[in-house]
Amino acid sequence: MNRVPFMHTLHGFSLLGLLVTATPAVSAPPSFGAWFDARVKAEKPEVRERFKADLDGDGQEDDVVCYVFETPEEGGTSLPVTLVGLATGERFALRGEGLGPATLECPKAPSSKGTSLSLGGRGLTGYTAGASLRFDKKGPLLTSAEFNDRSYARRMDLLSQRMEFTSYETSNTGAKDPGAKEDPVPSRSAAMLASGTQVPAPPAPVWVSWGQKNWSGAADADLKAQWLRKGNTVTVFATLLDDQPVQATGASAKAILDADHLELWWLEWKQGRARSVQLGVARTSEGRPVAAWIQSPGRKGTPLPVMRWAAPDRLEVDLPMNWIVPAAPDQPGSDTGDLEPPSGQADLTVVFSDSDGKGQETLVSTTEKRPGEGGFSALFIAAPGSAYPRLSKGAFNWVPVKQRSTLRELVP
Numbered sequence: 001m002n003r004v005p006f007m008h009t010l011h012g013f014s015l016l017g018l019l020v021t022a023t024p025a026v027s028a029p030p031s032f033g034a035w036f037d038a039r040v041k042a043e044k045p046e047v048r049e050r051f052k053a054d055l056d057g058d059g060q061e062d063d064v065v066c067y068v069f070e071t072p073e074e075g076g077t078s079l080p081v082t083l084v085g086l087a088t089g090e091r092f093a094l095r096g097e098g099l100g101p102a103t104l105e106c107p108k109a110p111s112s113k114g115t116s117l118s119l120g121g122r123g124l125t126g127y128t129a130g131a132s133l134r135f136d137k138k139g140p141l142l143t144s145a146e147f148n149d150r151s152y153a154r155r156m157d158l159l160s161q162r163m164e165f166t167s168y169e170t171s172n173t174g175a176k177d178p179g180a181k182e183d184p185v186p187s188r189s190a191a192m193l194a195s196g197t198q199v200p201a202p203p204a205p206v207w208v209s210w211g212q213k214n215w216s217g218a219a220d221a222d223l224k225a226q227w228l229r230k231g232n233t234v235t236v237f238a239t240l241l242d243d244q245p246v247q248a249t250g251a252s253a254k255a256i257l258d259a260d261h262l263e264l265w266w267l268e269w270k271q272g273r274a275r276s277v278q279l280g281v282a283r284t285s286e287g288r289p290v291a292a293w294i295q296s297p298g299r300k301g302t303p304l305p306v307m308r309w310a311a312p313d314r315l316e317v318d319l320p321m322n323w324i325v326p327a328a329p330d331q332p333g334s335d336t337g338d339l340e341p342p343s344g345q346a347d348l349t350v351v352f353s354d355s356d357g358k359g360q361e362t363l364v365s366t367t368e369k370r371p372g373e374g375g376f377s378a379l380f381i382a383a384p385g386s387a388y389p390r391l392s393k394g395a396f397n398w399v400p401v402k403q404r405s406t407l408r409e410l411v412p
Helices: 006-022 032-043 253-258
Strands: 046-053 062-068 081-085 091-095 117-122 128-136 139-148 152-157 162-167 187-195 207-210 221-230 233-242 261-270 273-283 289-295 307-311 314-320 344-354 362-365 378-381
Touching (some): 032 062, 032 081, 091 139, 187 221, 187 344, 221 362, 221 378, 253 273, 253 289, 273 314
Parallel strands (some): 187 378
Antiparallel strands (some): 046 062, 062 081, 081 091, 117 128, 152 162, 162 187, 261 273, 261 344, 273 289, 307 314, 344 378
8 A cells, every 4th residue: 555655744734834824814894884984985975874773683783874965956965875784794775765656764763772674755745655674684674564645544564463554535424514524443454474484473463353242252262373484385373262163064165164164365366356265174073174165266176275283273274375476467556565576465364263053153353344345464475584575676776785886876
């Protein structure tokens, strides 16, 4: 066997050591603060806001700045640009219009420690819009949005998973003054969140939407609905609380409707038009899941989804995203702002129908009004690996910022 002489091996290591020693160390890129200070010195913008906040929840403070440039030829300033520099090195610019026809304004430093950045703007005829954002290494994530004009107000919050819509156009016909308007009552529903992580969001809020006179409390009938995304499928984890369980005697739609059962309602969109789809799922006395289309999908031959009873009171149903999330050409106009694929949004309501052996007695649902009458709740679906849905690059016209970017080139 040939052996390499020890001195030759040592000589080889010595040469390698010399090569390693001679290689210059790669200098780390400057911090966001150092980069921004250098750009300010070179370009002379007007800095209107500068503060720190933990926007990605990693315990480190991230940088937020907002600046404008003077435009002497127009006698004013450019539109503001908000920069976010994460402590991990990623940087993003948000500029131009906000959600809807509102021009973005500079954000204010949060009054208390939080993990969201609040951005807003104003448009013509009293229109205002705003959003709260969190960030990850790929960009902004939507956690809440709010829209107001002279005719309506809409609010959505994914932390509380609540949504409200208020119309200011309803007149009080019973008022003594015929011209008087009643105080508007908001329509409430759930803004359910399907997390793209391995941990589902907390249960969404629910209401007794029908049969209130038959309902004696949460022990009588209650629903806990949670969602999780896995690939291109979303799964609802529904816990049904009931003091008198009634199982289905068969797999027909009538047998399911006569029993305690879960209903999933969603809208199918095609060329801007919507139709309702309704699925009913129940449990037999043998513990077997049975399901039926109560209102069938538009696609003929659509199979029933995969479902399982994980426990006597816990049902899981897998829904393919292309069943519930409209494709881009079919999607209607939305004032909740576009989401960046593969995030998505669906019109979807979860309902627990309680029978107690006397036919349908109570509905507990993710809408305040009875399903089919007061609209749908919404399901916001995060991208795989993210806790919240990603904001479309068309909203706030956001872009990643490169190390060589200048402040002026980021102005829209």
